Amino acid sequence: MTIALKNVTVSYRRRPAIHHVSAEFASHHATAIFGPNGAGKSTILKTLMGFLKPDTGHVELDGLRRAQIAYMPQAAQIDRTLPVTVLDTVLTGAWCTTGAFGGVGRAGLQRAAQALADVGLHGFERRSIGELSGGQFQRVLFARILMQDAPLILLDEPFASVDAKTTFDLLAFVRRWEAEGRTVIAVLHDYEQVRAYFDTTLLLAREVIAFGPTETVLTEANLARANHIATHWQAHPPVCVVPEQEAA
Template sequence: MSAVISLENLTVAYRRHPALHHVSGEFARGSLTAVVGPNGAGKSTLLKTIMGQVRCNSGRVVTHLAAERIAYLPQQAEIDRSFPISVLDCVLLGYWARAGLFRRISRDMVQRAEEALAAVGLGGFAQRAISSLSVGQFQRVLFARILLQDAELILLDEPFNAIDTRTAGDLLRIIQSWHAEQRTVIAVLHDYDQVRKAFPQSLLLARNVVAWGETEGVLCHENLHRARSMAEAVDEHAPLCAVDVHDAGHEGSAPR
């Protein structure tokens, strides 16, 4: 299978201490991959680097898709819900990459947004303010927005964090439907049992790649023990990482 994302000797450092260290590998087109590892392993940093929100210090990310074909769901803690916007308008932002700021929202677009809300279990919520929603309800709204984006690559940072079991199950079924449609999904997760049951591929990080491949082999006892040991051995007072301070950039190319 062809690669959607290629990581080539990627190093990302904060204050010259590595958050990701010499990471190489590929996410195959149509794959469903969980990114797992101890706290501070670089999982969220990896997604932000793929999105170009964090600059790499050496190596590079090669994206084999146009930017508008990528959807990104950050952690809820990074989203300001105090902005006075309705559920429907929040979902309609899924058209942003294709429609831009000034294109008129058509009745057909509104209908598709309402259908997306129904698909995530929020029929009838269109005019509610996003500030009035629970954490789980707002996560459903964000998934409805991704449905409108019709992306080929979907990046999810802790999509099940702090939500109830029923909502997590509903959203997991949506993720599995994306996988069935041959979309590429990469999700940062913490629940290893959930990963084993629902995610065929896994990337185990501890700043370095511990293991990457089929989940059954990646999440073996030896690898998990190694990841914990690597995370616990990190010394924040160690000598600075000798990375190339001349950023290699975030490179991308649309498919031809």
């Protein structure tokens, strides 16, 4: 299974969010994407999912269909005012096998109940997601990932604004998934979490600053360079001119 970005530039209104990024993510391994605010970290995940189209370069997902990717967006991007139950939210993780209108059956319901028990939410099935605390809702999203049973898991700021106990419990799933041979790519903003739970890190500041073993990537020099680039990046950077052969 190959998961790679090859010379990828992604722009919003032709202003680059990530610029000529190349990175190959190790299969069956957990990798953190780390960097300053506005570094393009979430853009990487959206590009891997196919939500964003590269201006240059391409994404390689050899041996993997996008239906086999479990993607967790930032919780703030999810509308929790919808009248949806915890169980219904978890069951959406089965869509890749049942389709949007397929039934999950008794076995699927049992899997969903077990996923909720695994994340510490046994008995929450009938609650509305709008009733939950931020930490409880994040546990629901992790249960949905468990339900999906995907070989590639993409997490976008999975522990933002979550209490320490919930963060500790959910970080254990990163280790679990890695032990099960799954590939995890997580956007994180907490330096200590990255160092404690991820052996490999992509340090990003719209371009690749460093990529490799975490202890050699998260050095003072690399972090200073990333922050300098982020601080001095132009509010309106030049339009990225894409040669016709690269845009094709």
